[in-house]
Amino acid sequence: MITCPNCNHQNPDGALQCEACYTPLPATVACPSCGAAIQANASFCGQCGADLRETATSPSAEVSAPDSTIKTQNFIDPDSESSTGEPSTSESSGSDPDFELPDLIEPDPLVTPEPISSAAPPEPAEASPESTSPENSPPLPSPPSPQPPANATQLQTLTARLRQVQTDTPIELPRQLSLIRIGKPNDQTPPDIDVSGFPDSEIVSRVHANLRVEGDVYYVEDVGSSNGTYINGLPLPAGNRHRLRPGDRIALGKGDKVSFVFEAAG
Numbered sequence: 001m002i003t004c005p006n007c008n009h010q011n012p013d014g015a016l017q018c019e020a021c022y023t024p025l026p027a028t029v030a031c032p033s034c035g036a037a038i039q040a041n042a043s044f045c046g047q048c049g050a051d052l053r054e055t056a057t058s059p060s061a062e063v064s065a066p067d068s069t070i071k072t073q074n075f076i077d078p079d080s081e082s083s084t085g086e087p088s089t090s091e092s093s094g095s096d097p098d099f100e101l102p103d104l105i106e107p108d109p110l111v112t113p114e115p116i117s118s119a120a121p122p123e124p125a126e127a128s129p130e131s132t133s134p135e136n137s138p139p140l141p142s143p144p145s146p147q148p149p150a151n152a153t154q155l156q157t158l159t160a161r162l163r164q165v166q167t168d169t170p171i172e173l174p175r176q177l178s179l180i181r182i183g184k185p186n187d188q189t190p191p192d193i194d195v196s197g198f199p200d201s202e203i204v205s206r207v208h209a210n211l212r213v214e215g216d217v218y219y220v221e222d223v224g225s226s227n228g229t230y231i232n233g234l235p236l237p238a239g240n241r242h243r244l245r246p247g248d249r250i251a252l253g254k255g256d257k258v259s260f261v262f263e264a265a266g
Contacts, residue, residue, distance in 0.1 A: 002037075004030060013037045135209055158220055162250070162260040171260070173211065173218070180211040182252070195258060203227050204252035211244075218244040218262065227253035 002011045002025050004018035017024050028037045033050035043053055162171045171193060173180060183191040186206035195201050195208075205225040212219040221241035222229040229236045230251040236242055244250075244262040252258045 002026070002039075160244075160262065160264050163263055164195070164198055165249070165259040165261060166257070169198075170263075173213075175213075179211070180215045181207065182211065183208040187196055197250065198254075200257035203255070204258055208252055209250075212241065220244055220250055225252070230254075230256070 002013060002015055003009070004011060004021065004023055004025065006023040007018060009020040010020055011019055011025060013028060015025055024041045026041065028039055030036070031038050031045040031050060031052070032050065033045060034039045034048040036048070038045050038052070038200060044051060124141045128199045159175065160173045162173065163169070164171065174192065177192060180193060181189060181191045182195065184194060184196040184201065184204060184206045185191065189207065191207075195204050205227070207223055208225040209220055209222050212221065219241040220229070220231065220236070222236050222238045224238045228238075231242045232249050233251075233256075242248075246262060246264045248262045250260045250262065252260075
């Protein structure tokens, strides 16, 4: 069995990689003493305890050195060399003794190299104030101005009003108030919309209804009036509120005697 050096898994003899973790397994050889399969780089046999280091250094394990008498190929004929060890003139000049090489003219270099100077490189010149003045610097592009959302202008310019049905009187709703009180003058809180000057205003309570403003949305709510508040002919329970849309009809009290139409104007 071959033990995996990574996960210690027992693999069968002759396996090349671990069956469990696929790690390459060391090569095995036969013990020269007992013939058991052992790792090629083992120092002792795990079966008989034989010292494998002696076997590795035995004369039989030595590889015969290459024949030192083998001569390397020599492309120079030793017979052609003179007694001084230099090749003959006929061999060095070629097969034709009358052949002479012409003198070669050295070509001019394409780029004349500059001499290398060991002096330190010159320091960069400081920019003059004129070159760095804002007048000489190129103008920087101005950043694009952010575009407001499509409905931002509408929210800022949207206004609403109530039109008194019986007298056709428009009443502009103040944008700076988030709570607009509708009723008649009283000792506690004066109304923001006084209906005491309209016909049949006696059916309207002094604190009758409120308009709440949330962004560009208006809501109407009854605050416990005596004769109630009606939206498009339907009673509005006290404490509840109704989101107003252009064209909604608000009646203060029964009989639709003091009525208003909600209008939105840009």
